[in-house]
Amino acid sequence: MKPFEYHEPKSTAEAVGLLSKLGPSVKILAGGTDLIIQMEQRTCMPRHVVNVMRIPELQGVSGRSGTITIGAATSLREVETSPLLRDKAPVLCEAVSTIGSIQIRNLATVGGNLCNAAPSADAAPPLLILEARVRTVGPQGERDLPLKEFFKGPRQTALQADELLAAIEIPEPPCGFRGIYYKQSPRYAMDIAIVGVAVGVLRSNGKCDEARISLGAVAPIPLRVAEAEAILNGNSPEERLVNTAAEISRDAAKPISDVRASADYRRAMVETLVRRGLNTLLSN
Amino acid sequence: MKTYPIELTVNGEKYSLEVEGRERLLEVVRSRLNITGPKEGCSTGDCGACTMVVNGKPVTSCLVLAVAVNGAEVTTVEGIGNAAKLDPVQKAFVEHGGIQCGICTPGFVVMTKAFLEENPHPTEEEIRFGLSGNLCRCTGYAKIVESVMAVAASDA
Numbered sequence: 001m002k003p004f005e006y007h008e009p010k011s012t013a014e015a016v017g018l019l020s021k022l023g024p025s026v027k028i029l030a031g032g033t034d035l036i037i038q039m040e041q042r043t044c045m046p047r048h049v050v051n052v053m054r055i056p057e058l059q060g061v062s063g064r065s066g067t068i069t070i071g072a073a074t075s076l077r078e079v080e081t082s083p084l085l086r087d088k089a090p091v092l093c094e095a096v097s098t099i100g101s102i103q104i105r106n107l108a109t110v111g112g113n114l115c116n117a118a119p120s121a122d123a124a125p126p127l128l129i130l131e132a133r134v135r136t137v138g139p140q141g142e143r144d145l146p147l148k149e150f151f152k153g154p155r156q157t158a159l160q161a162d163e164l165l166a167a168i169e170i171p172e173p174p175c176g177f178r179g180i181y182y183k184q185s186p187r188y189a190m191d192i193a194i195v196g197v198a199v200g201v202l203r204s205n206g207k208c209d210e211a212r213i214s215l216g217a218v219a220p221i222p223l224r225v226a227e228a229e230a231i232l233n234g235n236s237p238e239e240r241l242v243n244t245a246a247e248i249s250r251d252a253a254k255p256i257s258d259v260r261a262s263a264d265y266r267r268a269m270v271e272t273l274v275r276r277g278l279n280t281l282l283s284n
Numbered sequence: 285m286k287t288y289p290i291e292l293t294v295n296g297e298k299y300s301l302e303v304e305g306r307e308r309l310l311e312v313v314r315s316r317l318n319i320t321g322p323k324e325g326c327s328t329g330d331c332g333a334c335t336m337v338v339n340g341k342p343v344t345s346c347l348v349l350a351v352a353v354n355g356a357e358v359t360t361v362e363g364i365g366n367a368a369k370l371d372p373v374q375k376a377f378v379e380h381g382g383i384q385c386g387i388c389t390p391g392f393v394v395m396t397k398a399f400l401e402e403n404p405h406p407t408e409e410e411i412r413f414g415l416s417g418n419l420c421r422c423t424g425y426a427k428i429v430e431s432v433m434a435v436a437a438s439d440a
């Protein structure tokens with residue numbers, strides 16, 4: 001690892017001040033589970049490292065007036081085991097529990113997972129179907145944007161160089177909302193997704209009021225598939241519609257072939273997993 | 285190069301030292317404090333041989349900057365037991381063949397201890413999930429799972 005200067009701000013204001021002052025060769029450090037490896041491999045060689053783990057505002061899960069707020073530097077293990085999230089958004093806990101190991105999730109943060117912006121980030125699809133928003137802080141103040149506008153490309157986000165991600169905000173899902181996350185990977189544990197599929201439905205009186213479908217690891221950024229959702233919204237869940245939604249999702253995927261899986265396999269798995277998710281959530 | 289003063293309490297003993305920003309907890313504990321129970325297997329978070337408990341939580345110490353955990357309480361396998369006085373977890377690994385070459389064992393023992401503290405009576409499936417961040421090339425895991433089951437049962 002190349003030498004660097006280390007900084008440990010105690011507030012977001014101080015952190016933003018450091019980011020503006022230190023200029024382009026500065027990197028934010030959270031849990032370090034992506035960054036330390038990149039620095040060790042010298043694919044990232046910052047001159048300054050700003051550790052945001054001692055900033056109290058960035059820590060913890062809390063709920064108030066219909067919104068659940070997760071501080072960006074909250075560990076994935078805390079997200080996974082949070083009683084509030086287990087109650088209101090279990091699909092997020094389920095998805096996060098597939099990331100690395102307990103040791104990794106004790107270090108890794110939810111903000112780091114999103115800011116690292118790997119197409120396969122497992123926190124992204126569940127947060128997308130939960131309609132999460134992100135709050136960023138920079139020298140110009142705060143910005144609030146939907147998570148789906150946060151991802152710009154592999155390893156690219158909407159953050160400016162002097163901005164940090166402060167929090168993820170989830171509108172409390174209406175009762176009757178259920179979600180499910182499938183992660184397809186060659187190994188059951190400690191492996192990244194070759195396909196990640198999150199499906200959510202809101203049902204009443206036997207109808208599918210609203211469907212939400214999100215895909216990870218099959219495009220440059222995690223996707224919502226609005227066209228597939230539209231097929232189901234407001235309709236009785238018939239097999240034909242479920243199959244069509246699964247096919248549209250498959251066609252929306254733009255995967256690459258790599259050592260882990262071929263593009264064809266990934267597309268086929270998107271169709272299978274979307275269909276399985278919808279059938280599971282819409283039956284009984 | 286610029287250095288930073290830090291304090292660490294490792295296995296109950298306090299240390300003050302100067303570290304560079306880039307020094308990782310694993311190398312500081314092994315090379316500077318000469319506490320060599322934690323092993324460097326992969327340095328990428330995959331093998332768990334470097335597992336330490338830091339402020340109550342098991343972590344892969346190869347991915348932790350020492351400067352970032354200034355003030356921390358750290359436990360390695362040395363803080364759990366030694367040859368003269370084995371911890372029940374260590375005893376179970378010996379008795380049930382959960383240890384062969386031994387390189388993975390310090391990580392497994394630290395992780396098992398932390399895992400059982402949170403979940404004293406796990407199912408086999410929970411053990412496999414809880415220990416999935418520790419790799420072993422010798423035992424095939426069955427005997428490690430047996431060892432952990434034995435500790436959990438003896439404590440019932």
Ligand SMILES: Cc1cc2nc3c(=O)[nH]c(=O)nc-3n(C[C@H](O)[C@H](O)[C@H](O)COP(=O)(O)OP(=O)(O)OC[C@H]3O[C@@H](n4cnc5c(N)ncnc54)[C@H](O)[C@@H]3O)c2cc1C
Pocket residue numbers: 027028029030031032033034035036052072073076098099100101104107108109110111112113114115116120121122123159163164165166190191192193328329330
């Ligand atoms: C063994 C292993 C297994 C893994 N398995 C998985 C897996 O199955 N699924 C998965 O999705 N990921 C996996 N990961 C990747 C990693 O653990 C996650 O992406 C993690 O959530 C990153 O969070 P962090 O806090 O460690 O981020 P860091 O490494 O600290 O930071 C990651 C990036 O985000 C930036 N950043 C962090 N916080 C902020 C912030 N608040 N504002 C702005 N920028 C910020 C950093 O500058 C850096 O560029 C694995 C990693 C390891 C080592």
Ligand code: FES
Pocket residue numbers: 323324325326327328329330331332333334335344345346347
């Ligand atoms: S050396 Fe840390 S996980 Fe392998």
Ligand code: FES
Pocket residue numbers: 382383384385386387388389419420421422423
């Ligand atoms: S006993 Fe040899 S690697 Fe586990």
